[in-house]
Amino acid sequence: MKSRILVYGVEGFMGALTSRAAMRAGLSHVAAGRNIAPVAQHAAALAREGGALAEPRTFSLGKAGRIATQLDDIAVLVNCADLGDDDLHTLLDACMATGTHYLDLAGDRGRVAALVARDDEARERKIMVMAGAGFDFAAAAAVGARLAHILPGARAVTLAVKRSALTAGEAKRLVAALREPGETVKNGQFVPAGAGEKTIEVDFDNGPETAWLAPWRGEAMAARHRGGYSTIESYEVLPEAAARALEPGTWAHRFFRRGWGLKRLERKLARGRLSPTSEDLKRGRAVIWGEARTPDGITRRARLETPAPHLYSAAAAILLAQRATMEDVKTGFQLPSAIGGAALVEDIPGVVWREIVEVDPSVEAEADRPVALDMQAGGV
Template identity: 30%
Template sequence: MDSPSRWMIYGANGFTGQLIAREAVRRGLTPMLAGRSAEAIRPFARELGLEGRVFNLDDAREVAAGIGDVSLVLHCAGPFSRTQRPMLDGCLSIGTHYLDITGEYAALEALHGRDREARQANVVAIAGVGFDVVPTDAVAVRLAKLLPSATRLRLAFRGGTLSRGTAITMAEGAGEGGLSRQGGLLVHEPMAARTWQVEHEGWTYAAVSIPWGDVVTAYYSTGIPTVETYLVVPPVAALVMRGSRRLAPLLCLPAVQRLLRERASRAKGPTEMELQEGRTVVWGEVTDRAGHRRGMKLIGPDGYRFTVESALAAVGRVLAGGVSPGAWTPSQAFGAGFVTTLPGVELLQGVGRA
């Protein structure tokens, strides 16, 4: 990344933000580090020899002042259902490019709805430049090109250990149930309403349907009207997820939400060994009304490591001026080939069983 433009990692004290900041410094980059906690940001910035800045997202003027001298913000502070809008408002108000690493479908949908504002402000706005949703988005687009008549897209992934921030976001959405896109419309449904058998290295895995960001991004990237997203889980976990359907109303209660957030806050994320040696797998499949079928599989590094690589690559692309203003999915902004430029990523044809 040769651009001298100043850029910021907001939420740099979080698990993923720290990973990105450390890797940026290792590569000779000098992002500004920012967040809401002075006790966390300032020592971390000093450790890395970077400039640190503290501001909240509660006041639009404070946000605009906090980002006023940077060309781009990489927003890493979730839950994005609460933090995306104020940061994006600030970026649009002063013409600062906006990237984030969300996988929350509501935040992805909200960003897409602000395309006109982004164009008018001459701002590039891209949500989901991490493991959520760069690899799945790329698989979706490649499959759509293989079968242009596709009417249904299924995507599944196998993840790893959760960080504190990701665990809290998942806890807050525990009572919302499942979600898919059917005939172009977002449809709420029970969690784990569907199952899909996928294969990898001779093993068969059960994947259950979950609400994932691609019900938004894959639809806008490909135009395929039916999009379903799945997570590979152990059989016991699948049973628990199906059983939670009856508990959904209880999971939304404030007292239960507090308990879930407290438990989620104990998550520590993957170890250094897991980060370096862990692997993720993404399965994709498209079908059309005539019964034609195409499949694809992506193998890549641990999800958090994937996010570090893809987020920094996305920052470099935008600062280099290669993306037009507007609200984009990752593949719309960078092309389906973007994912293959990232280290440790392999694409294979075929997924396995239906």
């Protein structure tokens, strides 16, 4: 039985951070990427630190057959690279051919949909495929799963995310996501939704803050395919510049709808950050707020506070990869919470779970959704 873990994309910040998390967990692993020089430099740096062995390996994503020769001894591939659709499916084809489980840090609705579409094939090949092995999906999934355990019979959940500052790559993806149509799930059915068309006020432990509907996130897509909730909405606290771009009636909104100044907005959101600094990682925190509801109106709320999202992502990805090497791992498309379980909350350093016991009756949620402000679409 294969047991090796391969981290792909170690030339990039998240790949290197995830590989380093594997080293700190004492895991010998394969550190892989497209370009030999940065991959070799990364592996050499880990070797100098005296940690677990990281074997450098390079391969491009042009042909599945060639990739497969690099995966014959690999049990789990953790993808940290930013892949286009063609590269993603080529890599998946190679994993299918070699019986290699596939974990992807990306958790947007497009990536979730792409892996859901390979569910039957993955089951036939007896491998697991997972999107959202990092913070953006795994942490939110953990909140939803734990609330379902606390409140048996819950059928609706609302999640809201507040994270630390964005990097340039994250800002670019956010700006693109804000302009795309998305969906939520209500009573088991997809409901078309636009970014920011509703808001809720959420207390992330420092007083109420506005969170905007985030239908680009993958929770609704995943829950529709496999999950215990029939109604789900996801929200995010947005940087001020992004929030202004969504406010109907403002010049910023008119420009944004017409596609003007998008690069300028990306630069404003990133503020020159190509990747987090060591200080960002040390001080950064993120919070996910969740509310689960039963059909008869019983509500439970909780907050999950994590270290900097990048640190959580790296630790969660390695934890999930280790679980995937077990003989009894579930196959097909799987949610992070189905594989990681309570460990996504309890076994990652710096994570704090708080159930919110006292609920202000003045903001008590309706049975089918939280108190929300429906925003009228602005004219252009």
